[in-house]
Amino acid sequence: MQRNVHRWVAALAACLVLLVAPAAxxxxxxxxxxxxxxYEDAEPLENPLNDIDLVGEALERVEFDVTRVTDADHLGMLSAxxxxxxLAExxxxxxxxVYxxxxxxxxxxDNFLLPVDASGRTVTGLRNRSLPVxxxxxxxxxxxxxxxxxLFDAAHENPFLTLRDIPEGLAEPKDAAGVHYAYAATPGTAYDYEGTPISAFASAFVDAISIPGIVLEDAFRKTGEIVKERSKGKQETWQSDADYGKFALSPKDDKVDEAEIAFYEFAALADNREAYDRYLGRxxxxxxxxxxxxKIDLLARRFSGDREVSDEMPYLTVSNDRGDPCGRITFGDYAQDRRLSDVYKDGQLVLIDVR
Incomplete structure (x- = not known):
């Protein structure tokens, strides 16, 4: 009898080890x-440092050991x-x-990532002082x-006008076996980020991976949808392989409110401080x-001289204070009996708050 008890305890212990193994x-x-x-020999960029701040913090929240490198020269990129x-080995x-x-x-x-000391005098010199993919x-x-x-968030146009032989955008990787590549723009295309404190790709990617339990292929699909919508179809993301084995960055949370996700996705499409404030208010x-x-903090850095650049999103409240089944429409902070077409243009993004 005692021997059977010992066997039962051993079997139970083995089962417990199997249950905790995936987490442990x-x-x-x-x-x-x-x-x-x-960059020393090219137009400086506004968004990269903000991008790695945002992406880095999001990855740290899902338990990544994050190494950040900023404004690295050729030797600095090799060293990084x-x-x-x-560290990883x-x-x-x-x-x-890698982002x-x-x-x-x-x-x-072949694709080359440019350090800040990259020279645009000759193609040979540029190749020799860059990090090959x-x-x-x-x-x-x-x-x-x-x-x-x-992840390559490098959809910028060729920064060296003197080197006309350089094609637009990046090339597809010649050998992607075992490595998943994701580009901010499809191969052979570029997109102008001028005046954008956060790239659309970084912003959308962080939004997507912040959804608890989302698998990586769905996160990249959602990233692509947001980027395409915000660029009005001018920028489309690209992946070398969309099969990530159902890998999820965080555990699934059945308590997640789908209405909250939809509300935030709308704010992310507007991508301005007012929209994010509305989300935080709710x-x-x-x-x-x-x-x-x-994002509010990073967007606050967007200035033009002494005047802050603001692209405020219209905010429409539909209230029902008097029990009117049709509600009462408020434009901004004042009520008016006007048609939507009198206030907003076709295709304009408007945040609608139904109370």
């Missing part, structure tokens, strides 16, 4: 984020990749993310068998609260 021994997560903005390799089959925001070019079908691919393949994702402790607050 979950793959370690590492992310390398590079943001280059202050080497240091990241030494200590783990067994880690999940790896780059800045200028990148394609030369003879093939080097990143080679490095990641040597770091176990875990998921590897590379969901001060919501699942996107930290993202909304951070």
């Amino acid at each position: 021994f979950a793959a370690e997560r590492y992310a390398l984020l590079i943001g280059n903005a202050e 990749l080497n240091n990241f390799t030494r 200590k783990a067994e089959d880690p999940v790896l993310f 780059f925001s800045g200028y990148a070019v394609q030369i003879d079908g 093939s080097e990143i691919t080679k490095t990641l393949r040597g770091l176990g068998k875990g998921l590897k994702v590379v 969901y001060p402790e919501g699942i996107f609260a930290s993202v909304a607050k951070r």
